[in-house]
Amino acid sequence: xxxxxxxxxxxxxxxxxxxxxxxxxxxxxxxxxxxxxxxxxxxxxxxxxxxxxxxxxxxxxxxxxxxxxxxxxxxxxxxxxxxxxxxxxxxxxxxxxxxxxxxxxxxxxxxxxxxxxxxxxxxxxxxxxxxxxxxxxxxxxxxxxxxxxxxxxxxxxxxxxxxxxxxxxxxxxxxxxxxxxxxxxxxxxxxxxxxxxxxxxxxxxxxxxxxxxxxxxxxxxxxxxxxxxxxxxxxxxxxxxx
Ligand code: ZN
Numbered sequence: 018x019x020x021x022x023x024x025x026x027x028x029x030x031x032x033x034x035x036x037x038x039x040x041x042x043x044x045x046x047x048x049x050x051x052x053x054x055x056x057x058x059x060x061x062x063x064x065x066x067x068x069x070x071x072x073x074x075x076x077x078x079x080x081x082x083x084x085x086x087x088x089x090x091x092x093x094x095x096x097x098x099x100x101x102x103x104x105x106x107x108x109x110x111x112x113x114x115x116x117x118x119x120x121x122x123x124x125x126x127x128x129x130x131x132x133x134x135x136x137x138x139x140x141x142x143x144x145x146x147x148x149x150x151x152x153x154x155x156x157x158x159x160x161x162x163x164x165x166x167x168x169x170x171x172x173x174x175x176x177x178x179x180x181x182x183x184x185x186x187x188x189x190x191x192x193x194x195x196x197x198x199x200x201x202x203x204x205x206x207x208x209x210x211x212x213x214x215x216x217x218x219x220x221x222x223x224x225x226x227x228x229x230x231x232x233x234x235x236x237x238x239x240x241x242x243x244x245x246x247x248x249x250x251x252x253x254x255x256x257x258x259x
Pocket of ligand 1: 025027053078080166167168
């Protein structure tokens with residue numbers, strides 16, 4: 018079986034549709050999503066609808082919380098605040114119910130899903146460095162923890178009791194004697210300098226995990242952002258992936 022893994026869609030429907038199309042061509046039949054379906058982008062309801070229809074395992078991100086008033090909006094940067102207020106006005110009752118149903122963490126053997134960090138999911142801390150990732154490895158018992166939040170994909174592996182290491186390639190085989198922390202990157206607003214949408218495919222038979230980058234119509238999303246009256250910065254950053 019193949020599992021499609023993604024995160025941080027951020028109301029970017031064009032990116033999400035291309036990613037889901039790609040995952041289907043890869044034979045994916047099960048989906049895992051690490052949160053932040055909404056925020057920043059121009060299509061919150063449509064993105065919620067697409068993700069809900071997958072019937073996968075989905076956890077809540079800080080933007081999903083912010084838009085429900087579960088998290089004070091003042092904690093977000095100015096552009097994010099503006100987008101959250103705008104998003105609140107776009108959501109219907111059904112959208113809100115779905116977002117409200119999302120847990121902070123969810124196990125889906127051999128995975129644990131959490132948006133920010135396994136040590137304190139409700140603190141919304143970022144894991145950027147190998148040192149931070151290594152620290153986090155002690156806070157979960159699952160073989161593989163999947164996170165999002167920073168929009169920068171990475172994979173960290175620790176075998177037995179040796180030091181954790183970064184895996185510097187797009188694909189790798191998961192070893193039964195190792196523990197992993199994977200940041201699955203972002204579909205709708207990548208920030209690692211690569212503007213293409215990010216997702217992963219996991220093959221349960223071969224235990225192979227692959228990162229993929231998918232082109233989508235960025236200009237179309239930028240036009241929608243501007244015509245919705247959302248901050249221009251949110252349109253501009255999509256073109257550079259920062
Ligand atoms: Zn995010």
